Amino acid sequence: MPSLPCFSRRQGLAAVLALAATALTGLAQAQPLTGKTVKLLVGFPAGGGTDAIARVLAESLKDELGATVIVENKPGAGGQLAAQTLKTAAPDGTTLFLSHDHSISILPQVVKTPGFDPAVDFVPVAGFATFVNAFAVSGGTPAKSFNDYVAWVKSAGGGKGAVGVPAPASVPEFLVKVIAEKYKLDLVAAPYRGSAPMMADMLGNQIASGVGSVPDFIENHKSGKLHVVAVLGGTRQPALPDVPTFAELGLAGFEDVPYYGVFAPAGTPKATLDQFSAALAKVLAKPAVHDRLTAMGLTVGHMSGEQLGAREKAYTATWAKIIKATGFVPQ
Structure with a gap:
């Protein structure tokens, strides 16, 4: 059987290399955070509840993402400084904001000029828990x-x-x-x-x-x-079964529970958001992580970015009514 012409070998090699390059490019696009350093901003000092939660997640996320994951505390103004930092960060997924309800849902309602608008400046990546x-x-x-x-x-x-x-x-x-x-x-x-x-x-x-x-x-x-x-909340907490709810004590109206989630700068590519959300879901499914967060008083469960966004809007609306009823004037 005659051998292939020399130009065909070259063409075949070129095709193989092109396919390999395409595959590697596709892999890089699908895993944009792999090999990078990801900062989880926390708007409160080290030693608090949110900081402890962030460190539990960061430890496991580094393995799932194949990235270095660090917690960076930006305390001040109830998370306002951390939120402002997120707003100006590059929208590439390497700077994310791990926050509970206060910084996202409450601050924009009680501060005249918070320096950020969650609906414009942020995009929800994933939620991971509710709490009371x-x-x-x-x-x-x-x-x-x-x-x-x-x-x-x-x-x-x-x-x-x-x-x-x-x-x-x-x-x-x-x-x-x-x-x-x-x-x-x-x-x-x-x-x-x-x-x-x-x-x-x-x-x-x-x-x-x-x-x-x-x-x-x-x-x-x-x-x-x-x-x-x-x-607060509609039911007693598994971690505190002997502690009554305010509703049991006769103070109703505080049944809507707050949330924990991760947010990215607006404009962050969907592939980046999806990679982090998928990694977080895998982390939450690990018994050691799930049990540790539950022992800290959280109700653990993964929420997609869309679900977290809907949860944030509903919670914001609930507290808008309560804040108005107290007569509070934004400062």
Whole structure:
């Protein structure tokens, strides 16, 4: 059989190389974050609940993405600084914002010029959990239940008291306003720069009570250093089965639970969003990760970018009504 002409061999080799190049290009397009460094912005200090959650996820995400994943804390103004950082980041998926409801749904409603518009500047990548906020009392108080706390404030403080909140003009602050009105108390919300400094003051008995997420309180509640006495949401939390909801205590209207999600700068390619979302879904399916986040007080479940966007819009609408009812004026 005659051998192939020399030009055919060259053409065949060229075709093979072209196919290989095409395959590699397609792989790079399908896995745009592989081999890169991905920053997860967190809008609160290290040591708080959101920071701890981000670090749990980052550890496993690096394997699924084939990328270096780091947590970068940008504390200040209830996550506002981190959100502003995301807005100006390159839309290539290497800078993402891991946030709960406050920075995305609440801040734009309570700050006149937040410096970002989630609907314009961000795109939802994926959600990974819902959670509830909780009311806790310091170990230095005699209260072991919410009704005990109300009675203690009325007797020991003459009806006056300070309640720590992780950020000004936040869901916890609005909850303090509603509690004060319902129970005829003169409560002042004391804003902190995140849950970590608030927790430090609670553990040091510098402030008698605080409102924050269950992940903020769960470990110190289990150790008896403070007591979670009520939770928001429609049902009791699996991590805190003995703690009643506010609805059980007669304070309805706080059943819509907040969310945790990851957001990217607007204009980030869909292939990049899809790669991260798929990696996050795989991470959440790992029993070790799922169980660890559940123990922190989260209800774990993957949400697509579309589902997270819908969840964010619904939650924003719910709190728009509550914020308006309190008479709050954006600052």
